[in-house]
Amino acid sequence: MSERPLVVIIGPTASGKSSLAMRLAEQYGGEIISADSRAIYKDLDIGTAKPSQADQALVKHWGLDIVEPGDRFTAADFKQYANQKIKEIRSRNKTPFLVGGSGMYVDAVTLDYTFSGGYDQAGRDRLESMTTEQLQLYCSKNNITIPENDQNKRYLIRAIERKNVVGNKRNKPIENCIIVGITTDRQVLRQRIEQRAAQLFDQGMIEEAIAAGQKYGWDNEAMTGNIYKLVRQYTSDDITHQQLVSSFITLDWRLAKRQLTWMKRNKFINWLSLAEAELYLNRELASE
RNA sequence: GCUGGAAUCGUGUAGUGGCAAUCACAUCAGACUGUAAAUCUGACGCCUUUCGGCUUCGCAGGUUCGAGUCCUGCUUCCAGCA
Numbered sequence: 001m002s003e004r005p006l007v008v009i010i011g012p013t014a015s016g017k018s019s020l021a022m023r024l025a026e027q028y029g030g031e032i033i034s035a036d037s038r039a040i041y042k043d044l045d046i047g048t049a050k051p052s053q054a055d056q057a058l059v060k061h062w063g064l065d066i067v068e069p070g071d072r073f074t075a076a077d078f079k080q081y082a083n084q085k086i087k088e089i090r091s092r093n094k095t096p097f098l099v100g101g102s103g104m105y106v107d108a109v110t111l112d113y114t115f116s117g118g119y120d121q122a123g124r125d126r127l128e129s130m131t132t133e134q135l136q137l138y139c140s141k142n143n144i145t146i147p148e149n150d151q152n153k154r155y156l157i158r159a160i161e162r163k164n165v166v167g168n169k170r171n172k173p174i175e176n177c178i179i180v181g182i183t184t185d186r187q188v189l190r191q192r193i194e195q196r197a198a199q200l201f202d203q204g205m206i207e208e209a210i211a212a213g214q215k216y217g218w219d220n221e222a223m224t225g226n227i228y229k230l231v232r233q234y235t236s237d238d239i240t241h242q243q244l245v246s247s248f249i250t251l252d253w254r255l256a257k258r259q260l261t262w263m264k265r266n267k268f269i270n271w272l273s274l275a276e277a278e279l280y281l282n283r284e285l286a287s288e
Numbered sequence: 289g290c291u292g293g294a295a296u297c298g299u300g301u302a303g304u305g306g307c308a309a310u311c312a313c314a315u316c317a318g319a320c321u322g323u324a325a326a327u328c329u330g331a332c333g334c335c336u337u338u339c340g341g342c343u344u345c346g347c348a349g350g351u352u353c354g355a356g357u358c359c360u361g362c363u364u365c366c367a368g369c370a
Contacts, residue, residue: 013325037324037326075321102324118322119322148319148320149328149329151328151329153327154328155319155328167322228325255325259325261318
């Protein structure tokens with residue numbers, strides 16, 4: 001019997017990829033690796049629309065709750081983690097599903113990114129204390145190529161840390177993987193985002209966010225996700241509840257668009273509607 | 289009914305009589321390999337690929353070389369007084 005394929009399902013937030021993956025994994029004996037840069041954090045469950053406990057009981061999920069907000073976990077860490085899990089899942093003779101909206105996480109795995117130039121925290125702290133202009137100056141003095149977007153402080157810092165060493169990636173996906181992207185009509189996606197927002201608020205998203213903010217503080221990367229920065233403003237009375245709700249939908253919508261902008265660059269994604277994707281993957285998996 | 293204030297891009301705003309006119313939000317497009325739900329860039333009255341052209345600041349007039357800005361009338365809204 002040949003090795004089980006890696007099934008990759010990507011798409012913007014609220015496109016329905018998670019529930020599709022659930023159905024398929026349940027039917028064909030799979031385990032799901034979440035490729036979501038926010039769901040990796042503990043205690044951010046509702047706000048990141050994590051799979052429910054019931055779903056997690058039915059199908060084994062990975063990539064959830066691996067670190068606490070405030071801890072550092074990068075795309076490079078994810079690649080290593082996911083590859084390890086894929087190997088383990090296959091060794092159990094089950095089908096690995098890589099599912100999520102963090103395009104860079106998915107590409108890191110499927111295009112086998114070679115990350116270059118790590119960082120040390122002391123150096124990072126020093127660079128972060130510099131202004132954008134100082135960083136640009138540092139680059140030109142040290143023959144470091146300034147990123148196309150020279151106003152982006154994070155990219156300037158990374159350019160300095162990488163010292164002109166550019167990471168590699170494969171020019172085609174890794175072997176034995178099926179990559180499907182979920183397309184959704186613009187209007188429909190917008191509606192889905194609105195409907196899901198209503199559900200998340202009902203489930204107590206605000207209360208969860210407040211609790212997380214109190215426990216971990218608001219000033220860490222995990223808390224820059226859509227709902228958290230809004231709840232922070234809400235708790236300090238800068239915005240009303242109504243503004244909170246509508247801004248959340250706006251941020252989610254923009255997130256979806258940015259996700260698609262990234263994913264569009266990957267030429268190896270088989271873009272299908274939710275229904276088509278389900279048919280297609282059912283055929284593929286049934287023939288295994 | 290009287291008095292005062294207001295009317296500028298989808299929204300909220302800036303605008304000493306002198307360049308389509310500030311800023312924010314929203315919108316749209318884009319970049320992005322170790323924070324990626326992050327971070328950052330561009331467009332945003334209309335036409336034009338560019339140069340450039342055209343029409344604009346409630347409506348109608350007026351003053352002026354020149355009006356979003358000053359004057360008159362009107363309309364609508366807000367506040368105070370009746």
